Amino acid sequence: MTDVYTTEKVVALDTRARILDAAGRVFAESGYRGATVREICRRAGANIAAVNYHFRDKRSLYFETLRYWHAVAFRKYPPHVAADGSRSPGERLSIFITQFLSRMLDEGESSWFGKLMAWEYIEATEGLDIVVEEAIRPLFTLLSGIVRELIGDDPPAETVRLCSTSVVGQCLYFVYARPVVARLFPDGDSIVGDKDRIAAHIIRFSLDAIRARAEVKGGDQL
Amino acid sequence: MTDVYTTEKVVALDTRARILDAAGRVFAESGYRGATVREICRRAGANIAAVNYHFRDKRSLYFETLRYWHAVAFRKYPPHVAADGSRSPGERLSIFITQFLSRMLDEGESSWFGKLMAWEYIEATEGLDIVVEEAIRPLFTLLSGIVRELIGDDPPAETVRLCSTSVVGQCLYFVYARPVVARLFPDGDSIVGDKDRIAAHIIRFSLDAIRARAEVKGGDQL
DNA sequence: GACAGAATAAAACTTATGTTTTAATTAGAT
């Protein structure tokens, strides 16, 4: 019976894996509400009933999708790179911002979880609590540490929170607002889609703002 | 016949106006897709068929709602206040940011159009082109002028664009990300909802970043 | 007071979508 079970599982994984793959793609594109079970199954080459059979329902499929692609994304973009103590805080902020943008803007499946996360920001589902605790909070804590160090001299927690939020807000804007930005600057030289230029700007803008905070603090103390 | 017509119009406006009011509220709360005709009519105390009778369909009702509440919002928050030439660029940026946040975060109907605009950023409808041209572009142009003046010395258009975008991005983040921020900092002292503290932070962060850009430019020239 | 047209209301219709049922098929064990 046990052997049978494993062998059967392999067969099941074929369809199950194809659905998880298609679900990652479709949920990333359209969000939870916008995605349809029919579209996921169509792309997976599976029958509609397969979602019920392998995952119970759309909601559970979504949770499984979050879990699965979270693992994939964090293998590709390990956050500890931005925590590398041998680098300066400024370098670490650069790495963080570049990685944070890549997570959401890259082509292909490595960015699916980042896109799911971006969707949760603006269209929260029941999965938000898990996403916050397992993905957003760790990243935000990492970012806060970098910001705290950049300001120096044990700044107030609220200052750190707000500056970190400004960094995240700028990044997310470039992910969400692409249709608007594309219309504002329809000429070809629009920055939309040029991840490197976007990253370079956010890094510079944020570093300047945070360092100014540090300088003022020093000035106050003199 | 003409007299009859005006009198009839008054009667029609009763229901029509109530629907327009309810539509502003519901579309602002839930966005175009999330809003339902049934809910709008329920709140308006009108029959479902009234939408078809007075506005043809949901899409046209939405366009009318945009048009109507756009006028209301710009009466309440005239953008020219942030263009007042007698004020310093820094003051004008403060006014712009405060107004921009108020447009979206205020209680009541004066913020409905701002919320509709915020929805268009993340869930574009066919109305986006109109919203961009009639509401977003004028504001962005105003903001760009302030930023250009803050940097000084005729900065590259792309620099102005990017810095302006950073300002807008920070503002919008605080509107969208409230569920996430509320979970990140569940303790009472969360900044969510404290519009004034949010505004003060964004003003400071942005002014510091933009002024740093100005200083470097000056430094380059020496 | 009766009539015409506008406005409202009730109900049905249509489509999209998640879910479930039931039948057919497939794979492995004996």
Place this chain on the structure above:
DNA sequence: ATCTAATTAAAACATAAGTTTTATTCTGTC
């Protein structure tokens, strides 16, 4: 080779939402 359990497929079902139809009520005019 046959049987059992797992898997897949087809179809039906249920619900929600936009739209439309039809009947009723209301308003102002003659």
